[in-house]
Amino acid sequence: MNARRWAPRQYLPTIGLTAVLAFLVLVPLGFLLVSSLRPGGMPWSPGFTLANYMAVYADPALPRMIKNTLIFVAGSVALGLLFGGTLAWLVERTDMPARRLVRALVILPMATPPLLLAIAWIMLLSPRTGFFNEVLQKALGLSGPVFDIYSMAGMIFVEAVAVVPTTFLILAPAFRNMDPALEEAAAASGAGPARILWKVFLPLMAPALISAAVFISVAGFVVFDIPGTIGMPVRIFVLSSQIYYWGNDTPSGLPLYGQISALAAVFLVVLLALGLLYQRATRRMTRFAVIGGKGYRPRPFRLGRWRIAALAFAGLYFALAVLAPLAVLLWTSLMPYLTGFSTEAMKLATLANHAAVFENRRIGTAALNTLIVAACAATAVTALAALISWVVVRSRAAGRRLVDLLAFVPISIPGIIIGVALIYVYLTLSFLPVYGTIWILVVAYATVYLSYGTRSLNAVLIQLHAELEEAGAASGAAWWRVFRRITLALALPGLVAVWIWVAAHAGRELSSALILQGRDNVVLSTLLWDFWSAGQPNRAAAVGVWLIVALGVMVGAWQMLQRRER
Amino acid sequence: MLEIDGISVEYRADAGPVRAVDGVSVAVAKGEFFTLLGPSGCGKTTTLRSVAGFETPIAGRIAIAGRVVYSAERRIAVPVHKRDIAMVFQSYAIWPHMSVAENVAFPLAAAGVRGQEARGRVARALELVGLGALIDRPATQLSGGQQQRVALARAIAKDASLLLLDEPLSNLDAQLREQMRGELAALRARLGATTLYVTHDQEEALSLSDRVALMRDGRVVECGTPQDLYYRPKRLFTAQFIGRAEIVPCTVARRDGRTTLLETPLGPIASACGAAGAAGAASLMIRPEHLTIVPAGSGAPNTLPGTVASAVFLGRLFEYEIDIGGRRLKLQTLSAQPHAPGARVAVHAPPERCVLIDETTERH
Ligand SMILES: Nc1ncnc2c1ncn2[C@@H]1O[C@H](COP(=O)(O)OP(=O)(O)OP(=O)(O)O)[C@@H](O)[C@H]1O
Ligand SMILES: [Mg+2]
Numbered sequence: 001m002n003a004r005r006w007a008p009r010q011y012l013p014t015i016g017l018t019a020v021l022a023f024l025v026l027v028p029l030g031f032l033l034v035s036s037l038r039p040g041g042m043p044w045s046p047g048f049t050l051a052n053y054m055a056v057y058a059d060p061a062l063p064r065m066i067k068n069t070l071i072f073v074a075g076s077v078a079l080g081l082l083f084g085g086t087l088a089w090l091v092e093r094t095d096m097p098a099r100r101l102v103r104a105l106v107i108l109p110m111a112t113p114p115l116l117l118a119i120a121w122i123m124l125l126s127p128r129t130g131f132f133n134e135v136l137q138k139a140l141g142l143s144g145p146v147f148d149i150y151s152m153a154g155m156i157f158v159e160a161v162a163v164v165p166t167t168f169l170i171l172a173p174a175f176r177n178m179d180p181a182l183e184e185a186a187a188a189s190g191a192g193p194a195r196i197l198w199k200v201f202l203p204l205m206a207p208a209l210i211s212a213a214v215f216i217s218v219a220g221f222v223v224f225d226i227p228g229t230i231g232m233p234v235r236i237f238v239l240s241s242q243i244y245y246w247g248n249d250t251p252s253g254l255p256l257y258g259q260i261s262a263l264a265a266v267f268l269v270v271l272l273a274l275g276l277l278y279q280r281a282t283r284r285m286t287r288f289a290v291i292g293g294k295g296y297r298p299r300p301f302r303l304g305r306w307r308i309a310a311l312a313f314a315g316l317y318f319a320l321a322v323l324a325p326l327a328v329l330l331w332t333s334l335m336p337y338l339t340g341f342s343t344e345a346m347k348l349a350t351l352a353n354h355a356a357v358f359e360n361r362r363i364g365t366a367a368l369n370t371l372i373v374a375a376c377a378a379t380a381v382t383a384l385a386a387l388i389s390w391v392v393v394r395s396r397a398a399g400r401r402l403v404d405l406l407a408f409v410p411i412s413i414p415g416i417i418i419g420v421a422l423i424y425v426y427l428t429l430s431f432l433p434v435y436g437t438i439w440i441l442v443v444a445y446a447t448v449y450l451s452y453g454t455r456s457l458n459a460v461l462i463q464l465h466a467e468l469e470e471a472g473a474a475s476g477a478a479w480w481r482v483f484r485r486i487t488l489a490l491a492l493p494g495l496v497a498v499w500i501w502v503a504a505h506a507g508r509e510l511s512s513a514l515i516l517q518g519r520d521n522v523v524l525s526t527l528l529w530d531f532w533s534a535g536q537p538n539r540a541a542a543v544g545v546w547l548i549v550a551l552g553v554m555v556g557a558w559q560m561l562q563r564r565e566r
Numbered sequence: 567m568l569e570i571d572g573i574s575v576e577y578r579a580d581a582g583p584v585r586a587v588d589g590v591s592v593a594v595a596k597g598e599f600f601t602l603l604g605p606s607g608c609g610k611t612t613t614l615r616s617v618a619g620f621e622t623p624i625a626g627r628i629a630i631a632g633r634v635v636y637s638a639e640r641r642i643a644v645p646v647h648k649r650d651i652a653m654v655f656q657s658y659a660i661w662p663h664m665s666v667a668e669n670v671a672f673p674l675a676a677a678g679v680r681g682q683e684a685r686g687r688v689a690r691a692l693e694l695v696g697l698g699a700l701i702d703r704p705a706t707q708l709s710g711g712q713q714q715r716v717a718l719a720r721a722i723a724k725d726a727s728l729l730l731l732d733e734p735l736s737n738l739d740a741q742l743r744e745q746m747r748g749e750l751a752a753l754r755a756r757l758g759a760t761t762l763y764v765t766h767d768q769e770e771a772l773s774l775s776d777r778v779a780l781m782r783d784g785r786v787v788e789c790g791t792p793q794d795l796y797y798r799p800k801r802l803f804t805a806q807f808i809g810r811a812e813i814v815p816c817t818v819a820r821r822d823g824r825t826t827l828l829e830t831p832l833g834p835i836a837s838a839c840g841a842a843g844a845a846g847a848a849s850l851m852i853r854p855e856h857l858t859i860v861p862a863g864s865g866a867p868n869t870l871p872g873t874v875a876s877a878v879f880l881g882r883l884f885e886y887e888i889d890i891g892g893r894r895l896k897l898q899t900l901s902a903q904p905h906a907p908g909a910r911v912a913v914h915a916p917p918e919r920c921v922l923i924d925e926t927t928e929r930h
Binding site for chain 2: 472481482
């Protein structure tokens with residue numbers, strides 16, 4: 001609706017949204033940059049120096065950290081794509097048995113926070129007490145453990161398992177929507193299945209595969225839970241854990257904020273570049289999805305004898321991602337101390353840890369805080385994202401590209417860095433009394449998840465034919481009535497899905513919560529971390545089990561809504 | 567009723583602005599059914615959307631029912647929902663989350679009409695399009711033709727001065743399209759609403775419209791009644807876009823009352839139609855279906871001797887190519903009396919169907 005061309009009112013939506021986004025995204029990054037140039041490491045400390053950069057980039061340990069980070073990211077991309085891509089292909093393009101069931105269950109692991117996944121796999125594969133290691137050692141009569149989770153390989157393995165659901169969600173629609181005529185034409189030209197896979201299917205899927213790969217890399221750069229639990233104890237540092245370490249565990253006991261900022265500033269450039277690459281890749285993909293959105297049923301690839309193997313592969317994934325971790329957490333939560341599975345140990349079983357979940361004041365407060373933070377962050381993200389997406393997709397307001405870009409940037413800012421930056425912002429703007437409260441967490445989560453919200457709602461709005469809204473205006477309805485009665489009503493399932501997704505992720509987010517932890521804003525994820533690092537694994541397991549149950553319900557509801565959308 | 571006065575519309579594209587509509591002027595009288603016709607991409611939709619208010623021109627003026635809704639000079643741009651229009655969209659744009667009745671009631675609710683009166687008007691509008699029985703259906707359970715009717719009912723219910731339709735039949739299959747075309751004609755006879763209609767299908771345009779504006783490259787090439795454009799085109803583009811046309815270069819020899827004598831490669835031909843003021847080089851337009859085959863050597867005026875070069879049997883019709891002095895002329899006749907290739911015949915071109923056009927090549 002260009003009718004507002006003459007009125008300055010036309011620029012209000014973009015100006016308003018740009019202001020909000022600038023405050024959420026640019027201001028923290030600006031404070032970060034300023035702090036990196038301050039001798040005291042805080043934005044208001046006097047002076048100007050490059051010493052922080054010298055300290056970080058002249059440090060002989062830096063190349064090791066960078067190398068670790070790159071290996072971790074590359075490894076999780078390779079393994080995650082292999083697992084997620086194969087699963088998506090099996091589900092969407094073959095005659096594997098139980099495809100529908102696998103498709104329904106594949107996102108279940110999303111309910112397991114990476115922190116708990118890491119903890120569970122430490123319990124399973126730690127060299128001294130790991131359950132699997134004990135079993136294998138006995139069975140094979142070996143003197144030492146078979147696996148050591150405290151290694152780069154262990155970190156990559158757990159991270160790959162954690163990113164499979166998202167990888168699947170990116171790849172499956174592209175695989176499903178590909179026009180089967182393209183493959184059939186190749187078959188009719190005399191190409192065999194393998195040739196079709198290599199020469200037609202994979203090249204056509206390149207945009208989807210690239211965007212999945214970039215997404216996993218960004219996730220690998222920003223994740224803290226897994227490197228923090230598995231890598232830090234054996235001093236394998238990657239970017240996120242290095243920052244956490246400088247913020248908490250320095251020899252002097254004082255956070256090295258200046259160095260943190262100097263390190264973050266340079267990495268952010270790399271991450272933002274990756275983020276933009278992801279945006280470009282997915283933009284090509286949506287165009288593709290629109291073309292292919294017809295109601296045909298692709299002819300499945302016949303697996304023949306391999307059908308059972310395919311199903312076993314899917315089963316193996318669920319065992320690794322859900323069953324084994326959940327079993328070991330459940331077992332541990334019933335034990336008074338960390339012990340392997342045995343019939344004697346069963347006599348020790350107790351519900352004390354679970355009782356504590358419901359009686360302990362601190363756990364109760366954390367649960368309540370988590371609920372409030374998750375609900376507020378989800379509501380804020382949904383409302384803001386709905387406005388942003390409408391302006392970006394539908395309006396012709398000047399500057400809407402900038403709004404889109406600003407809303408996308410947070411995808412590549414690690415939670416740890418957002419945490420540090422928000423400390424600077426709210427300690428400086430002390431008239432806003434949010435530092436150390438749960439509200440600073442709401443701000444952090446809303447920022448981190450905004451890009452997800454706008455991405456999904458953009459997709460929802462693009463699928464809504466613009467003429468549906470134009471028909472509303474042509475019927476004589478003013479903008480607000482059209483937005484309310486038509487746009488929002490039609491986008492409702494999409495909005496609810498975003499709300500649930502953000503709430504579920506806010507319920508498990510660890511990295512920024514740890515950095516921003518004060519006395520009054522403990523949440524379940526930070527409490528879990530405290531229990532775990534304070535050597536109370538059984539209590540951590542009990543809290544974890546209940547957290548997984550709650551998140552599982554939410555993820556299930558989200559999945560049902562997504563399904564209805566199609 | 568509707569005045570479009572020299573509007574131009576530009577789209578911003580990556581390679582710079584694209585001028586989609588370039589100085590279009592059209593005046594539609596009250597109760598008239600006016601059609602914008604033209605090849606794909608000529609700017610019909612853009613013109614219609616400017617009238618609705620979805621696009622804002624960069625120049626010109628638009629007035630609906632005496633009210634200026636857009637004026638570049640006076641910096642007026644009335645928003646869509648305040649314009650006295652109703653619109654049927656190419657995709658129908660039936661809201662899937664509402665029932666048929668809710669869809670049709672939406673414009674009434676926006677205008678503050680509620681309760682008993684709204685229900686009555688919804689029922690009447692649906693009755694008019696023959697969907698009275700489906701009033702409580704969810705909108706998702708409608709066939710293409712039914713959706714089309716709901717869209718029409720929704721537009722009718724608003725009771726606006728001007729009805730805008732953008733290729734409303736193009737998403738229907740051929741059979742349904744023909745049926746809906748008939749119903750549209752009946753409906754417009756009953757409603758008598760002023761209508762601006764957009765299509766690239768000339769049959770639709772010719773059969774439905776009072777007047778047609780033929781567009782190309784963002785401009786109106788020619789505007790007139792369907793019969794004007796078919797029988798008496800003033801432009802070569804019109805002659806060739808509407809129906810089929812044989813174009814023969816010619817020079818004007820002399821005028822003789824209402825007829826003009828032309829020198830053509832086919833021989834001398836008398837034309838009693840078209841550009842009276844033409845002199846020197848011009849073009850002669852004859853439609854293949856207006857030529858007849860007469861016995862050779864009849865000697866009547868405008869009778870040209872030739873041989874049948876090819877004959878294609880089309881069932882009801884025969885299509886011939888006749889070689890006249892080394893130049894081939896297409897000709898269609900009913901198939902009652904076939905002529906074999908090689909046969910010597912004479913072709914008669916009635917002078918009132920020989921249209922003189924004052925152009926030698928298509929002008930832009
Ligand atoms: N949103 C847009 N951005 C850029 N150019 C556009 C846009 N919409 C239309 N155009 C261009 O403007 C010109 C006129 O488009 P318009 O849609 O009015 O054509 P049309 O006559 O309705 O064609 P059709 O019969 O194919 O619907 C075309 O050249 C088209 O490419
Ligand atoms: Mg069009």
